[in-house]
Amino acid sequence: MKRARVNKQKAGPVLKEALQVFCRVRPHPSHPAPTNETACLRIDPPCHIHLLPPSSVNRNVPTRELQYTFKQVFNETASQKEVFEEVALPQIKCLLAGKSSLLFTYGVTGSGKTYTMTGTLQDGGIMPRCFDAIFDSISECQAKRNTFKPDKLNGFEIIPEGEADFEGYLQSRIASAKMHKLEKKNSDPDLAQRVRDQCYALPVDPDFRYAVFITYIEIYNNSVYDLLEDIYEDNTRIRPLNSKIVREDCNHNMFVHGVNEIEVTSTDEAFEAYFYGQKRRRIAQTALNAESSRSHSVFNIRLVQAPVDERRNDIDLFKKYIIVSQLSLVDLAGSERTNRTKNTGLRLKEAGNINNSLLTLRLCLELLRENQNGGNKMIPYRESRLTHLFRNFFDGDGQVSMIICVSPLVEECEETMQVLKFAESSQEIVTTVQTPLRPANSATPGRKRTHEAYDREVEDKRARGDFRTQSLPDLLENLPDIRIVDFTNTDEFTEYRSKLERLKSHIESVRNWDFSSLRQKIVKFERDTYVAVNQSKTLEQQCQLERDRVSTLENRIQLSEREQMRLKRKLEDADNVLKKLRGDLAAKDVLIKRKTVEQEKAKEEFSNKIVQAQDKLNREVERKLKSQRAAWESEMKHQEGRIRMARQVLSNEGKMELPSYATPSRSRVPPSKSVESIPSSLKGVSVAGVKSTLFNNTPSVTALTNAPNPQFSGVNNTPRPTARKGVPVVNRRYRRSRSVDNDVWLEHRPLHEVPTNTVMQPVLPKRKSVTQLTDSKDVTEKANKYCLLTQNQDSDGDLETRLYKADVIPTAGGGAQVTFNDVEVLKQVSPSGSPTRKTPMQIRQDLEAACAQSTESFRFPHPTRSHTHVRRHQD
Ligand SMILES: Nc1ncnc2c1ncn2[C@@H]1O[C@H](COP(=O)(O)OP(=O)(O)OP(=O)(O)O)[C@@H](O)[C@H]1O
Numbered sequence: 001m002k003r004a005r006v007n008k009q010k011a012g013p014v015l016k017e018a019l020q021v022f023c024r025v026r027p028h029p030s031h032p033a034p035t036n037e038t039a040c041l042r043i044d045p046p047c048h049i050h051l052l053p054p055s056s057v058n059r060n061v062p063t064r065e066l067q068y069t070f071k072q073v074f075n076e077t078a079s080q081k082e083v084f085e086e087v088a089l090p091q092i093k094c095l096l097a098g099k100s101s102l103l104f105t106y107g108v109t110g111s112g113k114t115y116t117m118t119g120t121l122q123d124g125g126i127m128p129r130c131f132d133a134i135f136d137s138i139s140e141c142q143a144k145r146n147t148f149k150p151d152k153l154n155g156f157e158i159i160p161e162g163e164a165d166f167e168g169y170l171q172s173r174i175a176s177a178k179m180h181k182l183e184k185k186n187s188d189p190d191l192a193q194r195v196r197d198q199c200y201a202l203p204v205d206p207d208f209r210y211a212v213f214i215t216y217i218e219i220y221n222n223s224v225y226d227l228l229e230d231i232y233e234d235n236t237r238i239r240p241l242n243s244k245i246v247r248e249d250c251n252h253n254m255f256v257h258g259v260n261e262i263e264v265t266s267t268d269e270a271f272e273a274y275f276y277g278q279k280r281r282r283i284a285q286t287a288l289n290a291e292s293s294r295s296h297s298v299f300n301i302r303l304v305q306a307p308v309d310e311r312r313n314d315i316d317l318f319k320k321y322i323i324v325s326q327l328s329l330v331d332l333a334g335s336e337r338t339n340r341t342k343n344t345g346l347r348l349k350e351a352g353n354i355n356n357s358l359l360t361l362r363l364c365l366e367l368l369r370e371n372q373n374g375g376n377k378m379i380p381y382r383e384s385r386l387t388h389l390f391r392n393f394f395d396g397d398g399q400v401s402m403i404i405c406v407s408p409l410v411e412e413c414e415e416t417m418q419v420l421k422f423a424e425s426s427q428e429i430v431t432t433v434q435t436p437l438r439p440a441n442s443a444t445p446g447r448k449r450t451h452e453a454y455d456r457e458v459e460d461k462r463a464r465g466d467f468r469t470q471s472l473p474d475l476l477e478n479l480p481d482i483r484i485v486d487f488t489n490t491d492e493f494t495e496y497r498s499k500l501e502r503l504k505s506h507i508e509s510v511r512n513w514d515f516s517s518l519r520q521k522i523v524k525f526e527r528d529t530y531v532a533v534n535q536s537k538t539l540e541q542q543c544q545l546e547r548d549r550v551s552t553l554e555n556r557i558q559l560s561e562r563e564q565m566r567l568k569r570k571l572e573d574a575d576n577v578l579k580k581l582r583g584d585l586a587a588k589d590v591l592i593k594r595k596t597v598e599q600e601k602a603k604e605e606f607s608n609k610i611v612q613a614q615d616k617l618n619r620e621v622e623r624k625l626k627s628q629r630a631a632w633e634s635e636m637k638h639q640e641g642r643i644r645m646a647r648q649v650l651s652n653e654g655k656m657e658l659p660s661y662a663t664p665s666r667s668r669v670p671p672s673k674s675v676e677s678i679p680s681s682l683k684g685v686s687v688a689g690v691k692s693t694l695f696n697n698t699p700s701v702t703a704l705t706n707a708p709n710p711q712f713s714g715v716n717n718t719p720r721p722t723a724r725k726g727v728p729v730v731n732r733r734y735r736r737s738r739s740v741d742n743d744v745w746l747e748h749r750p751l752h753e754v755p756t757n758t759v760m761q762p763v764l765p766k767r768k769s770v771t772q773l774t775d776s777k778d779v780t781e782k783a784n785k786y787c788l789l790t791q792n793q794d795s796d797g798d799l800e801t802r803l804y805k806a807d808v809i810p811t812a813g814g815g816a817q818v819t820f821n822d823v824e825v826l827k828q829v830s831p832s833g834s835p836t837r838k839t840p841m842q843i844r845q846d847l848e849a850a851c852a853q854s855t856e857s858f859r860f861p862h863p864t865r866s867h868t869h870v871r872r873h874q875d
Pocket residue numbers: 025026027076107108109110111112113114115116289291292293294332333334335405
């Protein structure tokens with residue numbers, strides 16, 4: 001027995017295709033005409049779907065309307081036929097052309113995945129319609145059963161005609177019969193009830209023979225099980241399914257090792273196998289679906305095709321001519337939220353596994369998309385059996401399509417959003433599809449048609465009676481009997497001769513029959529037809545490619561339009577914000593301008609006020625200065641009068657000569673200050689024998705300033721005054737005691753002294769206090785130091801206490817000269833003074849400001865302080 005195996009699929013040109021995503025919305029379970037309150041989806045045919053999240057939904061879902069775009073969106077009323085023709089029929093065409101494809105349904109539990117994939121007997125889903133289309137197309141070219149045989153290593157062997165392993169087939173049928181006997185009680189659906197609404201006969205290459213194989217597996221809790229496995233150990237015992245492993249064949253294609261691959265020759269057989277597997281599939285009732293799939297089911301259809309040889313019907317035995325294509329129909333289990341399904345125990349574990357495998361699928365697709373956009377991440381296909389098994393498809397070995405099943409239920413809004421989001425982004429994934437090379441063997445292309453045409457021609461000729469003679473066997477049958485009985489009978493000879501001539505003419509006519517030219521004509525015609533068909537196929541492929549390219553571009557355009565819309569919205573938002581900010585800015589500008597104007601105005605008013613206040617202050621200062629000067633001048637005059645009176649008294653007594661008051665000629669101290677320094681207690685007092693020298697030419701005190709006045713710096717260098725005639729001279733032999741402790745002070749206090757109660761007291765260890773100088777001896781004999789205390793209190797209650805200190809120097813005439821050499825000023829500001837009185841600092845500032853403008857030469861007193869103790873020694 002000669003056998004052949006599929007070793008390697010012959011690869012033709014590589015086409016790139018985007019992952020195709022379709023969306024199907026299932027009808028609302030309770031509202032035949034859903035409203036906005038009950039449905040969260042709105043369809044905008046043919047490609048858009050809008051999600052309208054209700055306001056009550058979770059905060060993870062944005063409240064605005066979201067739009068998603070897919071290759072096509074089917075609404076609630078879309079029929080199974082419509083879905084099949086749009087989604088799966090192109091994949092059947094691919095399958096017949098030798099290309100593989102994967103189609104899976106994805107969605108939340110109860111969203112209609114199984115319904116879309118399988119449907120019902122009356123209204124079949126994608127899977128039964130696929131079988132119908134396949135068998136309708138290959139019906140005339142179907143290989144005899146068991147011509148191909150799976151080799152259990154993902155390949156096929158060809159068993160030449162006559163050697164077909166009918167025994168094996170019989171065995172499998174017997175096993176099948178057995179299982180049916182056991183399971184018939186499980187009430188198989190009656191296939192006779194199945195309704196077919198359409199014949200899908202697609203063109204196939206007639207020079208090939210075709211066979212269809214199926215496998216049916218489930219991935220349950222991340223383990224793979226063969227649903228077509230024989231689990232009957234005898235007629236009564238059933239063992240559990242064994243888990244299978246996923247392996248890689250020599251061409252790096254993934255397959256389930258040891259899986260039962262069954263050849264089917266009709267849709268009914270395929271259905272039988274499907275129902276056989278379906279009974280083993282794990283389905284359970286949940287809160288959301290009465291028949292919820294607890295596993296992912298994979299229904300693989302493999303189409304094996306091999307060319308026929310020149311002798312019309314024998315399949316070519318060269319293994320290189322075999323083409324195997326696959327269509328995988330995957331019904332994924334639905335993603336579940338435990339809080340909605342209320343699953344516990346085993347159901348909860350199943351739900352966890354389902355969600356994990358779906359998560360891995362999503363992760364793989366997302367990473368694939370990222371990698372195709374320039375990323376370089378490892379895709380974790382192996383983390384789930386599901387992704388591991390379909391790695392080839394994702395890595396670029398076949399077309400991938402996905403049907404997103406969604407429910408319009410408001411309660412599922414958030415999950416639906418996740419599904420739509422993921423599906424929309426998956427459309428960016430590009431997969432590659434290899435077109436298999438049709439085997440270019442030595443056989444004449446179109447030979448099947450040639451044979452058929454020849455047969456038809458002969459039949460036609462026969463029917464028309466175009467054959468001028470009978471067929472050769474007829475001719476031979478009608479040959480005259482050539483045995484001559486009587487050689488003398490010329491009639492017999494003549495008849496015999498005429499028979500032979502007739503025979504000869506028949507033979508000649510048959511010989512002249514131009515078989516070769518007819519055959520050549522037919523072959524040429526078929527060749528042309530074949531070339532034309534091939535060309536048309538190529539053109540069709542190119543058209544398909546162009547269509548796909550256009551649809552990909554359309555998808556991209558839609559995506560970019562959406563992106564553009566999104567950006568536009570963003571821009572509009574930003575524009576609005578900008579406008580608002582600009583408005584705010586303009587308002588603030590106006591406010592600033594108004595404030596600036598107000599500020600300028602206030603500044604102007606303020607400076608005017610300052611100028612006015614300065615003027616007023618200047619005038620006030622001038623007025624005060626004037627009045628002060630006038631007061632001082634009158635005081636001075638008064639004092640001078642007194643001095644004159646005192647002088648007069650002295651001169652009248654003739655004993656004491658009072659030196660004339662020498663107005664300090666070079667002193668810059670205002671005269672009033674010197675005048676003021678005359679002790680008031682001396683007013684009207686005459687002391688016999690006492691000579692007084694007041695600030696003898698030298699201003700010893702600068703009472704109004706703390707800073708040393710440079711104009712007085714040269715004072716000490718002024719020549720000492722020479723004694724004038726008649727003026728008592730100081731006793732030159734008198735030596736002042738240098739011991740301070742020995743000084744005896746004559747303290748001259750005012751009669752009505754205001755108690756200062758200050759801690760600052762003059763240090764006068766030995767003193768005699770008097771309020772009036774009545775006896776000159778108090779000065780001349782008892783003291784060598786003189787101290788005069790004066791007090792002045794102004795209208796504000798400020799008290800100024802002055803302590804004039806002097807040396808008492810005996811004169812040659814037996815009197816004494818009192819030389820004032822020091823003054824201490826104690827100023828006490830009344831805390832309860834006039835409330836309108838300015839603080840010293842204010843006064844100083846006012847005066848400084850006023851005088852800075854008016855007079856530069858005038859010097860201001862140092863700010864008066866409470867308890868200011870000013871002391872300046874002459875030396
Ligand atoms: N388009 C539709 N038209 C009519 N009925 C539908 C449609 N889609 C789903 N249904 C019904 O909804 C129910 C649930 O559907 P189905 O079992 O296909 O959901 P599922 O997505 O496969 O759920 P699970 O993931 O749990 O297996 C079924 O009774 C089915 O008949």
